[in-house]
Amino acid sequence: MNGVIDQFFNLEIMRQSLPILMKGLWMTAKLCATVVLLGLVGGLFVALATLSRHPLLRYPAIVFVDIFRAMPPLVLLIFLYSGLPxxxxxxxxxxxVALAFFLNNSSYYAEVYRAGILSVARGQWEAASSTGLSRTQALTYVILPQAVRNVLPDLLSNTVEVVKLTSLASVVSLGELLYSANMARSITYNASPLVLAALIYLVLLWPLVRLVSRFQRRLAA
Structure with a gap:
């Protein structure tokens, strides 16, 4: 039992590794901010394209969504990093990492946005048009706010998954949290830094998970 505690829960090694993990956490935060923002914005444009009346916009967008939803993000990441050279x-x-996650996340966010837009009653479009709003104005000021509210739990849930998937960046030697923890493990010959990294992920993501659950209960009520 003492051996297990020393190997996985060594507080002294955790303390020594903490500065390295904090640098990795900062990189993870920058990476998350980048990929989530790109995914949300890119997903919205892709969703609008899939709902477009113009075939030249709609069909390429549908193909884009199908391809990048089907492709594993790790495969895409390795292809971009190792194949493009x-x-x-x-x-x-x-x-x-940013490009791979942009392509992958945009396809998933696009489907969430599309479901949200389609969930808004057709009468909302007609009501907005009757007030003199153009189609773009109706979409911006009437439809999208309702659509986002309807699918907010799904958007948040996707975002939690995106944050977790950023740990894949370690395979291309990007110094994010998992990579830093693995480096600390290789230096100390102890798994405690990995346990500490898992605890940091838990502290970061648990509030978001609870928030998603709360929104889902409110919508269900």
Missing amino acids: FAGMRVSPFAA
Whole structure:
């Protein structure tokens, strides 16, 4: 029992590793802010394209969503980071992760947005049009606020998954939280830094998980 505690819950090693993990946490925070923002904005434009009346916008958007929802994000990340150099295009680890997650997240966020827009009653479009609003104004001021409210739990749930998936960045040696914890483990020959990283993820994500549950209960009521 003492061996297990010393290997996984060594407080002294956790204390020594904490500065390294804090640097990784800062990189994780920057990465999350980037990929979530790109995914939310990109997903909205893709969703609008899938609902467009113009085939030249709608069909490519549908293909985009199908492809990148089906492709595992890890495969996409490795392809961008390790495959593009063979075509003479080198990207930094951060850029590779940001691009891979932008493509993957946009497809998922797009489906959430699309469901939200379709959940708004058709009469809302007609009511907005009757007040003199253009289609773009109706979408911006009437439809989208209602759509986002209807699917807010799904958007938050997707965001939690995105934050968890940023740990995949460690495979391209980006110094985020998991990568930093693994480096600390290799230096100390002890798994306590990995346990500490897991606790940090738990502290960060548990409030979001509870928030999602609260929104889901409110909507159900």
